[in-house]
Amino acid sequence: MRVATVDGLVTLFYDGSKKLYNDELDWECFTIAADAGDLESLDISDECKRYWKERQTWQQRVIFADTVIRIEGSAFIHCRSLIFIKLSINLEIINVLAFGHCNLTSVFIPPRCREVGLLAFTRNTNLTIFSVPNDTELSSNVINDAKLLERFPGHGSMNTWMKNINIGPEFALHRVCASFEPTVEMLVDTMEERGGIKAFQVENSIGVTPSQYLKENPYAYVSEKEVIEKYVLQMMGER
Structure with a gap:
């Protein structure tokens, strides 16, 4: 120890x-x-x-x-x-x-x-x-x-x-953020499916946003800023 x-x-x-x-x-x-x-x-x-x-x-x-x-x-x-x-x-x-x-x-x-x-x-x-x-x-x-x-x-x-708190397609972004070692690629693709950057702020059935999941997950080696930057560049065709 x-x-x-x-x-x-x-x-x-x-x-x-x-x-x-x-x-x-x-x-x-x-x-x-x-x-x-x-x-x-x-x-x-x-x-x-x-x-x-x-x-x-x-x-x-x-x-x-x-x-x-x-x-x-x-x-x-x-x-x-x-x-x-x-x-x-x-x-x-x-x-x-x-x-x-x-x-x-x-x-x-x-x-x-x-x-x-x-x-x-x-x-x-x-x-x-x-x-x-x-x-x-x-x-x-x-x-x-x-x-x-x-x-x-x-x-x-x-x-x-x-x-199964986040079961269902509407909570796909929550599941990715709460997963073990989420990747930027997984998050960006799911954000695109769920409506873009605003999906990061949508609360689930227990009042937790994807941003909170990502922030609190000790296994997440990716920041919200990094995800959003990559998403924006992807949307601009610069990925």
């Missing part, structure tokens, strides 16, 4: 070599300290206080090495300053409560991930974008209490709904 500073934030490059969750300390103060503002006033050990202070403050960005194939249960639970993750492209399993009670706003599950466990992203209340491949098996309440679920119609399978 190594730590670097990126854009003023602490970034943790996680290679899976260290256990991030302490069962004994967690059980000591889970029901007491999990939602407490002042840890010093609680009747828990000093070691437990140090443990919870660390979990709640130090992790703001986590970039997983591509050697990581599974994330164990509760690995990052209650890391409330965790706002950004880039998962391993070889990730296969995310276990129960792995990122519960964090502060993520967007999650992009890589295509090789076979399983996302129970409550894996629960209580990320600001979570608006959750992009998951159709072949990934989702357990119950994976994103419980997320802002995204405010748009859930309340009937049918929630997991099916999450996987």
Whole structure:
């Protein structure tokens, strides 16, 4: 594990070599300290206080090495300053409560991930974008209490709904922007089909624009500006 500073934030490059969750300390103060503002006033050990202070403050960005194939249960639970993750492209399993009670706003599950466990992203209340491949098996309440679920119609399978939020030809641009490593060519061609540059600002059924998908996707190595410039040149016959 190594730590670097990126854009003023602490970034943790996680290679899976260290256990991030302490069962004994967690059980000591889970029901007491999990939602407490002042840890010093609680009747828990000093070691437990140090443990919870660390979990709640130090992790703001986590970039997983591509050697990581599974994330164990509760690995990052209650890391409330965790706002950004880039998962391993070889990730296969995310276990129960792995990122519960964090502060993520967007999650992009890589295509090789076979399983996302129970409550894996629960209580990320600001979570608006959750992009998951159709072949990934989702357990119950994976994103419980997320802002995204405010748009859930309340009937049918929630997991099916999450996987098919952008189903239909009208959401083609959304799907491309939310895809794993989208390319400029894919985006430009789809923009042309969907009516041009204005299609970047059209909200989908959950109120997210293609621009937001592209901005939030950690796997997107292309900027909105680059896409639009290429589209304009293509329209002018200068591609």
